[in-house]
Amino acid sequence: NAGVTQTPKFQVLKTGQSMTLQCAQDMNHNSMYWYRQDPGMGLRLIYYSASEGTTDKGEVPNGYNVSRLNKREFSLRLESAAPSQTSVYFCASSSPGQAIDTEAFFGQGTRLTVV
Amino acid sequence: AQSVSQHNHHVILSEAASLELGCNYSYGGTVNLFWYVQYPGQHLQLLLKYFSGDPLVKGIKGFEAEFIKSKFSFNLRKPSVQWSDTAEYFCAVNQYNNNDMRFGAGTRLTVKP
Numbered sequence: 001n002a003g004v005t006q007t008p009k010f011q012v013l014k015t016g017q018s019m020t021l022q023c024a025q026d027m028n029h030n031s032m033y034w035y036r037q038d039p040g041m042g043l044r045l046i047y048y049s050a051s052e053g054t055t056d057k058g059e060v061p062n063g064y065n066v067s068r069l070n071k072r073e074f075s076l077r078l079e080s081a082a083p084s085q086t087s088v089y090f091c092a093s094s095s096p097g098q099a100i101d102t103e104a105f106f107g108q109g110t111r112l113t114v115v
Numbered sequence: 116a117q118s119v120s121q122h123n124h125h126v127i128l129s130e131a132a133s134l135e136l137g138c139n140y141s142y143g144g145t146v147n148l149f150w151y152v153q154y155p156g157q158h159l160q161l162l163l164k165y166f167s168g169d170p171l172v173k174g175i176k177g178f179e180a181e182f183i184k185s186k187f188s189f190n191l192r193k194p195s196v197q198w199s200d201t202a203e204y205f206c207a208v209n210q211y212n213n214n215d216m217r218f219g220a221g222t223r224l225t226v227k228p
Contacts, residue, residue: 033216040124042205042220043159058215090158094216103149104207104216106158 002026006091006107013081013114021076021110023091030095032074033058033104034066036087043090049074081114088112119208121219128196129227136191136222138206148189149207150180153221159205165189176200198228 004025013019025032030051035043035058045058049068063085065077074093078085088111092104122137140146147166151159163174170182180191189206203223209216 035218040220042119042121043207043218045215045217048215056215059217092159092216103147103161103164104159106160108158 004091004093004105004107006089006110008110009108011110011112013078013112015082015114017081018077018079019081020078021089021091021112022073023075023107024073025091025093025105026072027093027105028071028095029093029105030071031093032068033092033094034064034074034076035090035092036060036085037090037109038087046076046089078112081112083114086112086114119206119217119219121204121206121222123222124220125223125225127225127227130198131195132226134191134193134196134200134224136204136206136224138189138191138219140187140189140206140208142187142208142210144210147209148180148182149216150174150178150189150191151205151207151218153203153205155202162191162204196224196226198226200224201226 007022033048034046037043044060047066049055052071067075088109090109091107094104118141120139149164150162152162153159163172165172165182173179178193203221205221206219
């Protein structure tokens with residue numbers, strides 16, 4: 001049981017390049033999330049998806065797009081990377097409303113550097 | 116706007132000292148509350164959670180937290196910390212049945228041996 005799997009683990013981009021971060025969960029959770037973690041700012045929600053086919057903006061959506069490809073997969077795309085997007089990105093999943101699974105389970109993170 | 120506040124940015128303790136980390140939130144209504152821990156170089160792991168019932172919640176590794184509804188607080192405590200508790204601790208809140216889970220800025224705990 002892998003839980004939440006993110007790829008890649010590390011990435012260096014040049015300003016203006018694009019890339020997609022992949023995330024998959026095998027816990028049959030309804031909801032999936034993308035957060036970024038920056039020193040002193042905790043985790044900030046970029047986008048979330050309450051269920052397959054729906055996505056919503058979080059606190060810091062600008063510069064990102066997401067796709068909920070199916071129930072398992074939720075990808076995050078940077079169309080034109082900027083140095084301000086240098087961060088550690090975490091994907092998470094949960095099933096809000098169900099007591100057992102309502103907490104978020106996190107992937108291992110992607111450390112992205114934009115130069 | 117909904118928010119989560121953690122009062123301490125960096126706490127330094129000696130082993131066997133007692134720990135209390137503060138967390139306040141600004142949501143109304145029914146909330147779910149969580150404390151997560153992030154050990155150096157690792158992803159976030161759940162320490163404990165509160166949904167309903169007894170406001171004193173016990174988690175893993177001897178941690179506990181108390182939900183005080185009137186104060187919108189969910190403080191984390193541990194009677195005697197160990198060097199292995201050195202990590203970053205995050206408080207998180209979501210409204211019941213709501214997918215928008217928000218985190219505090221985190222508190223870095225350093226335990227000196």
